[in-house]
Amino acid sequence: MQLRRLSPFDRINALQALVDAGLLLVAWALAFWLRFNLDVPAEYRYVALVTTPVCVLSYALSLGVLRVHRQVWDFIGLPDLRQLALGVVLGGVLTATVILMLRVPLFPRSVLLLHPVLVLVLLGAVRAAWRTLIEHPGRTHAGRKPLVVVGSLQDASGALRALQGVAQWQAEAILSPVASEVGRALQNVRVLGSVGELKEVCDFVHAHTVLVASPPGSPERREALMLAADARIAMLHMPRADQWLSPQPEGVRQVELEDLLGREPVQLDVAGLAELFSGQTVLVTGAGGSIGSELCRQIARLGARRLVCVDLSEFGLYALEQELQQAHPNMEGLYYTCNVREYGRLHAIGCEHRPTVVFHAAAYKHVPLMEEHNAVEALRTNVVGTLHAARAAAACGARRFVMVSTDKAVNPTNVMGASKRLAELVVQTVALQERATEFVSVRFGNVLGSSGSVVPLFTRQIARGGPVTVTHPEIVRYFMTIPEAAQLVLQAGLMGRSGQIFVLDMGEPVKIVELARILIRLSGKTEQEVPITFTGLRPGEKLYEELLASDETSEPTPHPKLRIAKTAGPLPEIAAVLRWLEEAGPQPAGEELRGWLRRQVPEYAPAGPVASGGDAGAREHVADQLQPDERVVQLHHPLLERHR
Template sequence: MWLLILLDSCIVLSTIYFSQMLINPNSSTLTITMLVSSISLLLGHHLFSLLYKLYKKAWEYASIGELISIFKVITYTIIVTAAVQLLVIQQVHVRILAITWMIHLLLIGGSRFFWRIYRDTYLKHPVNMKRTLIVGAGSAGTMVARQLMSSHDAELQPIAFIDDNVKKQKLDILGIPVIGGVNQIEQLTKEYNIANIVIAIPSLSKKQLNQIFNECAKTSAKTQMIPMLEDLMTGKVSVNQFRDVQVEDLLGRETIELDMTSISDYVTDKVVLVTGAGGSIGSEICRQISKFHPKRLVLLGHGENSIYSIEMELKEAFKDTEIDIITEIADLQDYDKLMNVMTIYQPNVIYHAAAHKHVPLMERSPEEAVKNNMIGTKNIAEVASIHEVETFVMISTDKAVNPTSVMGSTKRLAEMLIQHFDQISSTRFVAVRFGNVLGSRGSVIPLFKKQIQKGGPVTVTHPDMVRYFMTIPEASRLVIQAGALAKGGEIFVLDMGDPVKIVDLAKNLIKLSGNNIDEIGIEFTGMRPGEKLFEELLKKDEIHEEQIYPKIYIGKTSELYIEEIEDIINNFRSLDRDHLRKMVVDLANERVPNEKKLVSV
C-alpha cells in the first residue's frame, strides 16, 4: 500500500509540471500557481483514493470496476484543483489541468493494470496445460474462462466457447472465440485438439444436459461441469472447481418444489419417528425432516452401525438447533418393543421406510419378506393406530404394481394393510410409490461402478429391460410432501417421466468413468427370478388422470383382501417356500383362491 502511495505521489507531482512544460516550455515551473496546484492535486488524490478505497483493491484481479474507481478519483481531484485555482489565484488553467487529467489516467491506471498483465502473461505456466472447450458463452462460461486465465494454478487452458446462440457465434469473448453450437462439439473437438470439455450452463434442464453430454460422449475429451449453484452461493467451492458429470445429473428429473407451509404445519415442533432410519431412503428422510425443525426425531432401525452413522451426522449438521435426536434399535417383528417405543415418545408423524427390497434375495427367502414387509408393517401400523399417531406414511415401490416377485407382492399386500388401518383408525395412513432410487444400497449403479473399476464387463440382465429412476433426495421429498397432502387411505405416485433402458444406463456409466464401451464390455446374463422387463406405477383400474400436486398422482383404492393377508401371516411358517411364494404373488395380483383359508402343507 505504501509503495502505491509513494508511486502515486510521484506521478501526481511530476505530471502537473510536465503538463506546464508542454503548454509553455519557456515559463518558470516554480510559481505560486504550480505550488498551489501541486498541493491541491496531491491532497485531493489521496483524499479521494481513501474514499474510493483505491489502496485496498487486489489489482491482480483488476477489471472495469477498478478502472471506474480510478477515473472517479482522478476526475474529482482535477475538479477540486480547478476550484482551488479559482479561489486562490482567480484563474483556472484549463489546458494544463486537462493534460494533467489525461496523463494521470494513463500512468495511474497503467501502473495498476500492469501488474495484472504481468501476472496473466508471465506468471502463468502454460506447459502441459490441457486445451479446454467451454460449453456456454454466457455469464457462467465467461466467469469460468476468466478464472482459468487469471489463475496460475489452473491446469486447463480455455481455447474456445460453444454456444447455440447464433448471435454469439464467430465473436470473441475475453479473446476466446465462440466457434459453433452443441451439435458441432464432436467435429470441433477434433479440429481444435481439445482434451477437456467444461459444461458451464447452470440453468440446464436434465433433457438439455443429456443432449450436450451425448455430444460430448462422442469425443475422447474428458467432460466436466461447473459446481452446483447452491455450492457456489454458499462458498463451498469456487467456479473453477469442476466436478465430473454424475449419472444423477443425467437421470434425475427436474426438482419438485415443496409446499413448505403445509409441511411445516405437520412436522415443525412435532415428534417424528422414522423406521429404517439407517437406510438410503430413511436416512435422507431424516436429513430433510431435520430442516423443518421437529421437536424430536426418533431414529428407529435394526442395524446399529447405520443408525449410529446417521445419528452422528445429524447431530453434527444440526448442532445449533434444538432438535432432540433419539435412537432406538428395534426389530419391527417385536410388537412389545414397538408398543414401548410408542408409549415413551408419543410420535405425531411416522415415516415407515424399513423393508426388505432386494428382489432375487426375497425370491430365495419369501418367509423373510413376509416377516419384515408384511408383519413388520402390520405391527408398526397397529401400534401407531392405538397411540393415535396423526400421520403415517409408508414407503412403497413400483414393483408393487402387477407384481411378479415376492418383494413386490409383499409390498402390495403391505399397502392393503395400510389402507385397511386407515379405514378403522383415526390416524391418516398413506403409502408412497416410486421407482428405483439412484445410488441406494443394493441398486444397480453401485454394482455397475464396481464392475467398471475392475475392468468389466458390466452385466445387464436383458437388452430391453427398462426402469424408472429418481434421486434419493427427490424420493424423500415426495414422501414428506405426501404426508402434508394426506387425507387418509391414498397411494401417492410420482410422475417419474420416461423409463430408462438399463443397457443405456450402463453405457453412460462407462462413458462417465472415462472408459471405452468396447474395452469394458457389456454382458447380458438373462432375467433373474421375479424380475419384469418393465415396471408400472399404477394398474389400469387405479389411475386418476389429474395431478393433485405438481408431478404427484393419487391411485384409486382397489379391493382389500385383509382376511387372506391375515391367513398368510398366521400360517406362513407352515408353508414351504414354493407354496408361500405362489400364495403371496397370487393374492397381490388379486387372484384369490376359492377357499378362504390357507391349507398348511
C-alpha cells in the first residue's frame, strides 16, 4: 500500500505539534522545579517521570479535540489564543482527574495548578514570538507597496487586519478625521495627520495609494476622494458587506459609483424580505433593464423558488439568464420575451406560473427621446403597459403588485414624467377595483450607472478626451445606487398597503457639474485636459427634481429612510384613457397630446409653446427653489476652486 505524501501544510502542522509537545514537557519539569524551590528530591523526580505520559496524552487529547494544532501561527490572534486557553484548561482538568484517580503516591497536588499556567504561558509565548518574527519590519516591507489608510482608529483597525492577508500592500500611516487621535498608533502604524494632509503624508511615506476605511457617506470619504483625485493618487476602498459574502470575495477594491454618493447607502429589512420571497414565485417585467435585472439578482439572493423574467429585449433576457444560472443554479428561472402593451401575453404568463409578487419595472424613461417624437409611445408603454401588468397580476392571484416610478412624476414638465404620474394614478384606480391584491408604487431619483444615466455618458466622453457636456451649470439631481433602488422596490413590496406611493429619503441633491468634475479627476485628468461645456436644458428637462409635489404631504413608515406620499385629486377613468389613446392614432399632434395629458395630470406643466401662464409660473417656482444654497450638495474644496 502506497503511503500518502504529506503536504507542506501537514508538515508544518506536525512540526507545530512537536514544538507544543516539547513545551508541555518543559512546563511539566518547571512545575516540579518551582514546587520544590528549584531543587527536586530524587523520589519526586521519579513521580514526575512516571506521570509524564498521562500529562502528554491528556493535553494531546484536549488540544486535538479543539484543533489547536491547525492554527496558523503567522496570523495568530485573540480568537486563537482563547481557543488555546480553553484547550489548556481542559488538558489540565483531564490530567488532574487521571492522576487523582490513579492515586499516585507522593504526587504534589500544587503541580496540577502550576502546570496549566506554565503551559499557557509557554505555548502563547512561542506563538506570539513567531508572529512578531514574521511581522518584523524588515520582512514585512519586502516586496510590498506603501499604503496610507484614511479613517478613525476604529475604522482603520478592521482595514489593518484585512491587509495582513494581502501580500501586495503595507500600511505606513493613518489619516484620522478625529483630531485627538493624531500622534497615536495602531498595530505599530502611526496616525500622522488629518485627512486634509493626504498629499503631504503620501509624499512623506512615498505612498501612491490610499485605502479609505471610513464608511460610505462619511465626510472624510468624500474629502479623501477629492484630494486623491486632485493629487493623482490611486484610491481603494474596503469591500461592502455583500462582497465579503460573494463566492469570490475581493480584497480592497477600486472606487466605484457608490462612492460618489453624499450619504450612506440605504440598508433595508433583509430578514423580512427573505421571509416574503423565500420559496415563492416572483414575476418581474422589464427584467433585462438596469433596475429590473438588479431586482432579479436580489430576489434570487433572497431565496425565491421560481423567478419569471419578462422583457421585450432578447439580449437583455439572455444576459440575465446566463448570469442567474451561474450564480443561482438551484433556482428555477423562466425567461419570456413579451411587450407589456399586450395584455393577453402577460395574462397567459401570469396565470401559468401564479406569482406571489409582481414587480413592474418595464417603462420608457429617457426624457428627451420621449418628449419630441415618441410621446405617444411613452403613454402606451408607461400607462397602458402598467395597466395591463396590474390587471394581469390581479387576474393571476398575486398578493402584491409593485410599480417602479420616478421623481420626474412630481410636478412633471415632460411627457415621460407625466406618463409615470398617470401610471401611478392608474395603479391607484386598479387598487380600488381589485381588493385581493396590494398595489403600491415606488419613486426614486436618478440611478448611478443605469443604462442611459449621466455617469456612463460622462465616462465615455472623458475617455474620448472630452468635452464633457452638462446641460446647465445649476442643474441638480437626486442620486442612488442600483442596489439601493432595487432594495427600495423590494421593501415597498414587503411593507406597502394598497394604493400607497413610497418615496426614499435620498439626502441632498447633487450638482451635475460637480459630478462631472469628480469623474474627470478620478480619471487622472484635469479640466484643462477635459473641458466641461454647457449645452442648455433639453426639451422637458427640469433644473431640479422633487420627490413630493407641492400639494402633497407625507407620513413616516417603520423604516427611517422611507416615507409614504399622500396625494390628492381625482383618479382617472380608465376606460376614457384607453379610448382616447385608441382614437389618437399612431402619431397624434403634440399640442393635442400634451393638452389631453394635462387634463389627466393637472400638475403637469409642459415646457414650450403649449405652456400657459400657469406653466411660466411653475418655471419661476423652479428658479425660486434653486436660490437656497443649502438644498444643493456643493462639493467645495480649495483645490477644486482653481479650475472654476
